Amino acid sequence: MPETIARPPVLDSTEDHTMILNMGPQHPSTHGVLRLMLEIDGETIVRILPDIGYLHTGIEKTCEAKFYQQVVPMTDRIDYLCPMTNNLAYCLAVEKLLGMEIPPRAQWIRVMLNELTRINSHLVWLGTHAMDIGAMSVFLYCFREREDVLRLFEAVSGQRMMTSYFRIGGLALEPPLGFFDRVKKFIDRFPGNIDEYEGLLTGNPIFVNRIKGVGHISAEDCLALGGTGPTLRASGVDVDLRRDNPYSGYENFKFKVPVSNDGDVWARYVVRVQELRESQKIVVQALEGLPEGRVKADAPKVVLPDREKMKTEMEALIYHFKIVTEGFTVPEGEVYSPVESPRGEMGYYIVSDGTAKPYRVHMRSPSFANLQTLAKMCEGRLIADVVAAIGSIDIVLGDVDR
Amino acid sequence: MPWPPAITDIEVLKHKPELVALLAWKSAAIDGAKFDRNELTVYVERTCLRDACLALKNNSQLNYNALMDVTCVDWYPNNPRFEVVYHLFSTSTKKRLRLKVRLTDDDPQVDSLVPIWPGANFFEREVFDLFGIRFNGHPDLKRIMLPEGWNGHPLRKDYPVEGYR
Numbered sequence: 001m002p003e004t005i006a007r008p009p010v011l012d013s014t015e016d017h018t019m020i021l022n023m024g025p026q027h028p029s030t031h032g033v034l035r036l037m038l039e040i041d042g043e044t045i046v047r048i049l050p051d052i053g054y055l056h057t058g059i060e061k062t063c064e065a066k067f068y069q070q071v072v073p074m075t076d077r078i079d080y081l082c083p084m085t086n087n088l089a090y091c092l093a094v095e096k097l098l099g100m101e102i103p104p105r106a107q108w109i110r111v112m113l114n115e116l117t118r119i120n121s122h123l124v125w126l127g128t129h130a131m132d133i134g135a136m137s138v139f140l141y142c143f144r145e146r147e148d149v150l151r152l153f154e155a156v157s158g159q160r161m162m163t164s165y166f167r168i169g170g171l172a173l174e175p176p177l178g179f180f181d182r183v184k185k186f187i188d189r190f191p192g193n194i195d196e197y198e199g200l201l202t203g204n205p206i207f208v209n210r211i212k213g214v215g216h217i218s219a220e221d222c223l224a225l226g227g228t229g230p231t232l233r234a235s236g237v238d239v240d241l242r243r244d245n246p247y248s249g250y251e252n253f254k255f256k257v258p259v260s261n262d263g264d265v266w267a268r269y270v271v272r273v274q275e276l277r278e279s280q281k282i283v284v285q286a287l288e289g290l291p292e293g294r295v296k297a298d299a300p301k302v303v304l305p306d307r308e309k310m311k312t313e314m315e316a317l318i319y320h321f322k323i324v325t326e327g328f329t330v331p332e333g334e335v336y337s338p339v340e341s342p343r344g345e346m347g348y349y350i351v352s353d354g355t356a357k358p359y360r361v362h363m364r365s366p367s368f369a370n371l372q373t374l375a376k377m378c379e380g381r382l383i384a385d386v387v388a389a390i391g392s393i394d395i396v397l398g399d400v401d402r
Numbered sequence: 403m404p405w406p407p408a409i410t411d412i413e414v415l416k417h418k419p420e421l422v423a424l425l426a427w428k429s430a431a432i433d434g435a436k437f438d439r440n441e442l443t444v445y446v447e448r449t450c451l452r453d454a455c456l457a458l459k460n461n462s463q464l465n466y467n468a469l470m471d472v473t474c475v476d477w478y479p480n481n482p483r484f485e486v487v488y489h490l491f492s493t494s495t496k497k498r499l500r501l502k503v504r505l506t507d508d509d510p511q512v513d514s515l516v517p518i519w520p521g522a523n524f525f526e527r528e529v530f531d532l533f534g535i536r537f538n539g540h541p542d543l544k545r546i547m548l549p550e551g552w553n554g555h556p557l558r559k560d561y562p563v564e565g566y567r
Binding site for chain 2: 052053056058060061065096097099101223224225226227228237238239244245331333334335336338345347349351359360362364368369371372401402
């Protein structure tokens, strides 16, 4: 084997009068370990080349060595700002492979928690994006409300971030007593909080001038480069998988899909803030119409039995032992199950060879594809606009590198 | 409710608009089809992949204008060993289609889709990095996740768990 030294890639300048500026991987406004190589002519960006992989952990390979139910805790480590969305995308994919029906109550709680996750993720985005641009105080406001959401997650799953609350076939367990009252208390005052953020930002001339007309990308370019989610909708393409390919009972909810035709950082800001309001409405609807019933599907070979039953029924004990030690087999086949994550299309492609372990798990992560739109947004613009543009596509490096 | 068995007979699937369009375009390019769990998969001859994608993209009714995902499955030790998997999406009809190309172990290369969708760039680099598939016509085919000097392609099934030593 030849001796090779792992060396980070280097960009060479194409012209005599340009220089290379290295940005990252330890740069506060790249939201993680993203390295950008900028070729600049004075203050103007000529070329921009992202260098990623600093957070690559080989999750896809690890999944191949786990039972299907053991993959669930891996999924929320990918995009750590929207763990529930990852859990949901994975569980939906395996449930589709199995051809499983999920009880309506579990579906509605999944929708509710997913929208809370979207609120959580958008709050982190809003806080850090505004801070990048210089509006420091918004960060504190956003993290105040985010803390409330994280406490709700902690109440329901025992974890603030790596929730792993969804199971193949439903939920891990019924939410604790008083949980829905806490959600209601939070969600009822949340529109007032959004007004607060908007009061600090939307009418703030410094903030508006800093992002309006900056980082423009057309609908065609964004689509061709693989952009999805708010990044694509801010360029005028009306696609939202919750409405277009409904999953987990989203067809029962009424909500608008905010779209803007401007395609700049401002448009992405407007679209995401509108999404916060729509998510709030979905959570309210989920609370009002929450059906009664079980939160686990009736599939003893896949879903772990209730704890109480294990103490009295031999069958339940056997099934529990079997699932934990041998897993459960999934019929041969393959599925691609996309969901609308806060960042765009999060799709799980799972191939089963009929055993208890997935043959191949692939995550189509929205940040990975959205990152490709960055170069188009920034080339020909100023260095200072790069920071605004990175914030506006809302990447999570765990999601980019997997 | 369990799914009905997968339909792999191309004659039975001939009513699917995607297959109608592809067969009308060039029936020799179609290697097979599968309809399973409400998802349609079409196997495409590897030399025709780029043209097939163009035909699907330019078809005004189907309008598969977005490439959502490129990945690969390694069926080692079977031959042809690799299946490169493409997920297409139409923003107007909101429908999805899966294209697959089978590649052998001794010649794992296929045309790049970057000329049609520049967004294929990162996805193909990832497949190159982790599976060792070459994409002809790719503008910048180098490792993306792993360091430049890495030995081997970790998502291949014959890659040792602890890596090559």
